[in-house]
Amino acid sequence: MRRTTLKDLAEMLQISTSTVSRALKNHPDISNAVKTKVKEAAETFNYVPNDFAVNFRKKSSKVIGLIVPEITMFFIPSIINGISSVLNKEGYHFFILSSNDSFDTEKEHLETCINSRVDGILISLTNETKDSEHLKKLKEMEIPAIIFDKTVPKSIFESVIFDNVKNAELCADKLINHGCKNILGIFGDENLEITQSRLVSFETRIKQFPGIILNIIYCQSADLVKEKLDILLNDDSIDGFFAMSDETLMGLHSSLIKRSLNNTNKKVVSISEGTLPKYLDETYEYQINDGYEMGTIAAKKLMDNIKTLYTDNFIDSNKCYYL
Amino acid sequence: MRRTTLKDLAEMLQISTSTVSRALKNHPDISNAVKTKVKEAAETFNYVPNDFAVNFRKKSSKVIGLIVPEITMFFIPSIINGISSVLNKEGYHFFILSSNDSFDTEKEHLETCINSRVDGILISLTNETKDSEHLKKLKEMEIPAIIFDKTVPKSIFESVIFDNVKNAELCADKLINHGCKNILGIFGDENLEITQSRLVSFETRIKQFPGIILNIIYCQSADLVKEKLDILLNDDSIDGFFAMSDETLMGLHSSLIKRSLNNTNKKVVSISEGTLPKYLDETYEYQINDGYEMGTIAAKKLMDNIKTLYTDNFIDSNKCYYL
DNA sequence: TTGAAAGCGCTACCAA
């Protein structure tokens, strides 16, 4: 279907394209008479500016690339909300690209962003990423970038990160103030910088109080938290828990609930969107409405539609697929 | 910074742009000699095709619009993963647009997608959306679309939804098989179709067993689940729980953990990315690393960078901001 | 096997 263009409007109104263009953007040079005339025509003929042409001409895409190491339930929703709230106001949009914690994928995504001429990049680095060498190209290309959350020492771009030291210390203080004497600190992957900085700061603070016993466990995943805790919780003398992140907290949760339910023989059954189950345990039974599966199916159907659009046998259906 | 173009390569090699273009995409007409020559030049001069021009020419953006009613921790991560897994393979990207459960915003996003000439749309409708009238324009414009999860009766596009009836029934069966006699069903917003269909199906199944007592509560939010449960859980005779979604389950969780911790006087303190706290209760103390805040700050910094890029006082800094 | 050239739709410069 051919869409109305500036030229179409110009011909219809017997004026030049430049006049139409300017009228549409309220250029002060244009008389009100012409402006209203043009706008009416644009309205009635359903004129929509072609962003391709505009971008091409202006060399600006109004698109930002968001590259993250992984798509988790803890961080992604809030970060997306935060970013949207700022960008949408300014007329920008953003792609989400997940590196799946692979440095190579991260590099690929960076290329993709460069190729599609994004106006800027927001990036959180993978654990495999050791320096910001691969970001140098962005500097050359003059593509602004901001690193957030996961960064590297002496990065070449501005970055926004959490103050792990301060926060871990504050947490330690809370437990201390509650008078906890036997504390369990639940930490994530031992090899990550983020774990180390939180650990050191938490431990240092606690150690200032000789009367307090501190036990530390490292868990690469929420699953491991559960496993280790199922044993540790038998020690009923633990009176304070510190979870270094939402993920470790979910592991702790799971164990606590399991114990409380096992004592009572109560059953919980749930319909789940597919996100919680991997963080909870077999105490629960789920009927899973898997968002991942829905996403793949919907996307596949869409791809099919797009492909057949260019052939003669375009399927115009309104079928409903049940999962 | 001016980037290398096809024309640049053509001039350097003293051949035509069409030959360069064809050589780069391995067109059979072009001799191998020329192909290698061109490719080498492209490599050394860091040639990157200008997607703006390509899109413009081809009238295809390789971009999909994803419109969702809200960005939640339960559904968004899994749906994004699912969609990415399919689209990225095909060289497509997608924008995420959140309607914030407003029909008007949904319509705006639809306009945005049309204007930016997306190749297709994946959309989950808001609760305010009562029919698919506003989607008709997509048909006119020949923009393929797939509706997922939240849809409306007799929609004009294909849709992918969960089988609520089946899943709620299966959940009922599980509790029945466990021999539960006093069941609490925790449902979400009473006015939503999704709640009603799960409720009817669950209730119908349970009612087939006259010996079972079924209590139903509706909770518009996880907060309300907690509130109501804090009272209900005093009734220790409840031996089976059904949570109709991850969100209601989180509410149940929260109450269960609260009870189990209150009995023991144990304390939990956690550093959180900002997503869990709204689903848990005051039993926990958080030091919040707020992803939302990080997102807004990072995005704002990026906008600043982009804007100053076009002025003379471009800030080339690598400052680090701590939250 | 290669080249010339038109043209996608828009913006912006220069001229009137």
Place this chain on the structure above:
DNA sequence: TTGGTAGCGCTTTCAA
């Protein structure tokens, strides 16, 4: 206040 027009970088048709 308006019009003419060049040109963004690429693809593709037609001609050589």
